[in-house]
Every structure is written in structure tokens, then in C-alpha cells.
Amino acid sequence: MYIEIKNVTKTIKNKEVLSQVSLSLEAGKIHGFVGANASGKTMLFRAICGFIKLDEGMVKINQQPVVFNSALPVDIGLILETPGFIGNQTVMENLKYLASLHSKYDENLILELLRVFDIEQYVNKKVSALSLGTRQKIGIIQAVMENQELLVLDEPTNGLDKESVAAFIQLVERLKKQGKTILLASHNEYELRKLADTITEISEGKIANFSEI
Numbered sequence: 001m002y003i004e005i006k007n008v009t010k011t012i013k014n015k016e017v018l019s020q021v022s023l024s025l026e027a028g029k030i031h032g033f034v035g036a037n038a039s040g041k042t043m044l045f046r047a048i049c050g051f052i053k054l055d056e057g058m059v060k061i062n063q064q065p066v067v068f069n070s071a072l073p074v075d076i077g078l079i080l081e082t083p084g085f086i087g088n089q090t091v092m093e094n095l096k097y098l099a100s101l102h103s104k105y106d107e108n109l110i111l112e113l114l115r116v117f118d119i120e121q122y123v124n125k126k127v128s129a130l131s132l133g134t135r136q137k138i139g140i141i142q143a144v145m146e147n148q149e150l151l152v153l154d155e156p157t158n159g160l161d162k163e164s165v166a167a168f169i170q171l172v173e174r175l176k177k178q179g180k181t182i183l184l185a186s187h188n189e190y191e192l193r194k195l196a197d198t199i200t201e202i203s204e205g206k207i208a209n210f211s212e213i
């Protein structure tokens with residue numbers, strides 16, 4: 001999935017949260033995004049997914065325009081905030097429900113992903129009984145379980161311990177080998193630089209630097 005971002009500008013409450021952002025992101029690569037808190041990483045991801053109405057500019061995915069509040073040109077696997085699940089349902093019930101919305105339920109893939117994070121023992125536990133980190137892992141599983149070609153992952157390793165971060169890195173490398181395009185925002189710049197093909201630094205709603213690794 002090739003992503004083209006041109007002159008994207010968004011003002012919220014008199015603050016320019018995205019300012020003339022232009023960027024081309026090649027398909028089949030891992031694109032890392034870094035920047036201080038409130039610099040605009042999440043807002044840029046929202047723009048890419050068509051979740052905010054742009055004041056100026058446009059986003060295209062595989063040459064098709066992303067239109068605010070309309071169906072996306074492609075299915076995107078997404079982590080945009082702390083994942084929300086139905087607390088009094090089990091892990092599998094939650095994942096099955098979410099996947100069924102797109103008729104993409106693949107129980108074997110879900111079980112395999114649970115094993116990636118070594119949490120298959122929680123499959124029939126209620127989500128409300130799980131730790132924050134375990135819920136975050138289920139959030140990652142939810143984002144990738146429908147085999148989407150484009151993955152937009154905002155702070156996916158929040159709250160994960162070292163071993164789980166390593167499992168996540170292996171998973172992302174595997175998804176890249178499958179040809180997926182992966183956008184990844186993280187405050188763990190050290191890990192991100194090891195993983196990503198490009199790094200975009202965002203500062204005050206602008207691209208401060210773009211580098212290929």
C-alpha cells in the first residue's frame with residue numbers, strides 16, 4: 001500500500017496540529033514515526049485513516065483518495081488509542097466479535113497470535129480480569145488478525161515488558177516479510193530505528209526530518 005500525503009493541514013481550536021505535511025510512504029516497508037508528546041503523530045495517523053476532516057491537502061492510499069467519514073479504499077489494521085474491549089466477555093469472544101464485523105474471523109490465526117505473545121492461557125478469561133499489558137497485546141492481535149495489507153500502529157508497545165516488545169518486533173518483521181505496509185509511532189526510538197525502513201520526525205505538526213535507514 002503506497003501512501004501519499006500532500007500538504008495536509010488541520011487546525012483545531014486555533015492550533016495548527018498538522019501543518020503542510022507532505023510525505024510519500026512506500027509499500028511493503030516499516031515506516032517509523034517519532035516526536036514529542038502532542039507533536040501530531042496520532043493526528044497524522046487519523047488523517048491517513050480519514051478520521052478527521054482536513055482543512056487543506058489530501059491523502060491517497062494506492063492512488064485512491066481517502067475521504068473523511070467514508071469507507072476507506074483499503075482495510076486498515078489499527079491501533080489508535082488504548083484498545084477498548086467488552087470487559088465482561090472473554091478474549092476470544094471479543095476478538096471473534098470484532099473479526100466477524102468484517103467476516104474475517106480466522107480462529108487459527110487468532111490462536112497463533114495469542115501464542116506469539118504467550119497468552120493463549122487467557123483465551124477464555126474475561127478481558128476485565130486481564131492486566132493492562134495483556135490487554136495491549138490483545139489490541140495488537142486485534143489490529144493484525146484480519147490480515148490487512150496496511151497496519152497503522154500508534155504506540156503499540158505501550159505497557160509491554162521487554163520480552164513482549166521482542167515478540168512484537170518479531171511479529172512486525174514477519175508481517176513485513178508478508179509484504180504488509182506498516183506505520184509505527186513509538187517513543188522507543190532506539191527499538192524503532194532497529195526495526196523501521198524510514199523514520200519521520202514530527203515536531204509541532206510539521207515534518208522535522210525524514211530519513212531512510
Ligand SMILES: Nc1ncnc2c1ncn2[C@@H]1O[C@H](COP(=O)(O)OP(=O)(O)OP(=O)(O)O)[C@@H](O)[C@H]1O
Pocket residue numbers: 012013015017035036037038039040041042043044
Ligand atoms: N480532540 C482534540 N481536540 C483538541 N485538540 C486536540 C484533540 N486531539 C488532539 N489534539 C491536539 O493535537 C495536538 C497533536 O496531538 P497528537 O495526539 O497527534 O500528538 P502525539 O504526537 O500523538 O502525542 P503523544 O506522543 O502524546 O501521543 C496536540 O496539541 C493535542 O492537544
